[in-house]
Amino acid sequence: MDALSDKANQPSQPQLAQNRDFSWFVNRVFYVMTAVSAASIALILFWITFQLFRTALPAIQEFGFQFLVTTRWNPVENLYGMLPQIYGTVVSAMLALLMAVPLGVGVAIFLSEDFLPIQIRTPIAFMIELLAAIPSVVYGLWGIFVLVPTILPVLGWFHENLGWIPLFSSSPQTRAMLPTAMVLAVMISPIIISLSRDTLVSLPPQLRAGSLALGATRWETILKVLLPAGLSGIIGSVMLALGRALGETMAAAMLIGNANQIKSSILAPASTIASLIANQFAEATGLQVASLLYAALILMVITLAVNMLAEVIINRFQQVE
Amino acid sequence: MSFKVRSTGRLTWVLGLMVALGTAACGSVSDAPSTSGSSSTESSGGGLSASLSGAGASFPAPLYQRWFSEYNKENSGVQVSYQSVGSGAGVEQYLAGTVDFGASDAPIKDEERKKFSDKYQAEPIQVPMTSGSVVFAFKLDGVDDLKLSREDYCGIVEGKIKTWDDPAIKKANPDVTLPSKPISWVHRSDGSGTTFLFTTHIEAACPGWSAGSGKSVEWPVGTGAKGNEGIAAQIQQTDGAIGYVEFAYAKENGISMAAIENKSGKIIAPTPESAALAFQGETVPEDFALVIPDTANPEAYPIVGLTWLLLYPSYEDANKVQALKAVVDWSLGDGQAFAEELGYIPLEEGLIARVKEKVAALGG
Secondary structure: OHHHHHHHHOOOHHHHHHHHHHHHHHHHHHHHHHHHHHHHHHHHHHHHHHHHHHHHHHHHHHHOOHHHHOOOEEOOOOEEOOHHHHHHHHHHHHHHHHHHHHHHHHHHHHHHOOOOOHHHHHHHHHHHHHHOOOOHHHHHHHHHHHHHHHHHHHHHHHHHHHOOOHHHOOOOOOOOHHHHHHHHHHHHHHHHHHHHHHHHHOOOHHHHHHHHHOOOOHHHHHHHHHHHHOHHHHHHHHHHHHHHHHHOOHHHHHHOOOOOOOOOOOOOOOOOHHHHHHHHHHHOOOHHHHHHHHHHHHHHHHHHHHHHHHHHHHHHHHHHO | OHHHHHHHHHHHHHHHHHHHHHHHHHHHHHHHHHHHHHHHHHHHOOOOOEEEEEEEOOOOHHHHHHHHHHHHHHOOOEEEEEEOOOHHHHHHHHHHOOOOEEEEOOOOOHHHHHHHHHHHOOOOEEEEEEEEEEEEEEEEOOEOOOEEOHHHHHHHHHOOOOEOOOHHHHHHOOOOOOOOOEOEEEEEOOOOHHHHHHHHHHHHHOOOOOOOOOOOOOOOOOEEEOHHHHHHHHHHHOOOEEEEEEHHHHHHOOOEEOEEEOOOOOEEOOOHHHHHHHHOOOOOOOOOOOOOOOOOOOOOOOOEEEEEEEEOOEOOOHHHHHHHHHHHHHHHOOOHHHHHHOOOEOOOHHHHHHHHHHHHOOEO
16 A cells, blocks of 8 residues: 555656657657648648649640730630730839838838837837738728829829830829839838848847947948848848739739730839739639639749749858858 | 737638538528428418529629618518629529529520530520610710710720820810810720620621620720729729710719710710610510610610529429519519619510519429
8 A cells, every 4th residue: 555655656667658658649649730731731732733724724725835925815706815914913013122122121120220219119010010911902992092193193294204214105094003013012011121120130149249349330230241141031021022012913903904915114004913813703714714724823833933033042142141 | 920820820710610600500590491481481471481592793783682682671581692793603603503593794605505404404594684784984174075976986995096186076076175185995804794785885886896795805905994893983083084884883973974876876875764765676585685786776875785684494492483483573573663773774564574474484
């Protein structure tokens, strides 16, 4: 009987083994569960791609790579080509980046430095994250009813005075490439700001201290030490933002004008892959559905290429470090 | 950041679960009366009980939704839900058998008819419920009344007439001072029954039009806007814009509409009366598939069309078919007042009688 009370205090040999078995079992289950989760993500991606490919197959067989370089989108004659949409997607995303990157990185630097007391910086950072939570249809409506009427006179001035530049060669329309790119820029800048700021804040403090100790000014420290050190994170944020801009559907469909044309002027309406799909999918039949999904497949490929490029760039710069 | 993502994921799961449970609960609730209802139907007379679901065209959607909610007020046992997902999706769902009825702005195509008869060993049934017209809506500062000859509106949609002070437009509007602003043409960017009606007319009326007709076409000029509301917003924002919307929508939103020249050379303003004239004297074929691209009636407004309900020849649930018959009967009777109120064109008496007869013959 003495032994019993002993056992209660000190686990015996077989009990220890049992505990070990149990924790081994729990570990095993946990491992399997995480593995299944990880595998399911890959599976879903492959499944989506496979389904897209299967539904798009009639269009792929019919048009092949001609689909990428022809400009007609004619549901009546069943002739489809999407060069204008590819052009519109790439140009609108690039224009958006052109505006969002300086803005975003600037704000990120400002928020990561101690220009303002932390009590003011935190609400600003919070508001920026809120910006990312606004639904894109609201951005679209804001673009239509607020942004466009505001900038139209300015764009008119650009056209009248700088019309000789191909970018401003057409009279400004209420639905066009430039307003779309501006709204996209507002939509993607929170991503750039919050990720770049996180990167800059998490840089080792020795970098700054060392640079200042060597006699560098604050600007030199920021531009020559902190930014290069945080470059991989900043580029990563830009690439994520680019991915969002390429795939943005609702705001683009509402603002870009959905015109099947390639114009040098950014004041003229255009069209993007995502907006085309959003517009036409509901009423499409037969080869049109296949072509729309072919377009979706191409958008996926473009996004994949962007992400792979991001990986390559990030690796490059990390090696430089 | 990562924590936030994880918690959203969890929230999605919870929401998903709730939705799933909710639907299951709703399903069982609505199933219950329909299984036990057959005996009570006979005992209580008109007290039908069934829930119907339909999907399809957005063009008649405001009217259908009004009809079904008004009908439900009088007959609380009958619930009709209507999803305005577009004619194409409506036909797809109808063929797949996932709805109790479909709705379309274009008559059912031969290939769709064949698909249907292969699957159900019966002919699909389409009946017109109402008709509507499509108008040229415009915004031009200082101009309220605009008349467009065939040459004018064909030129605008083809992109040949580019400014408002074009001699051709001046000729049709001798009393109006037209500004030298550029014309910006606005068309639908999404596939739509409105576009089908409009391009069917343009194809018939404009010799230079090469883009054909359909729910979406390759427009030679202009910008695309999504939905009637997108077109309306863009027209109201742009001085010098002109586009096409359904009459009911333009009327509701107080947008200026142009009077246009019909086949006989008369300029006709769009009104429900002038549009109704387009159907006068037309013989509706046995399958109700009447399309009038360009009416010959000299007093009629020319861009008009019917919109159809797609019904199955027989239903397994006797309650459903009775409710469906009752709803259609009511809509084509008392419901016609709502059609006029919303700017649609009620069907002619003779046609209504034929539709009622066809629907009454549905098998239970």
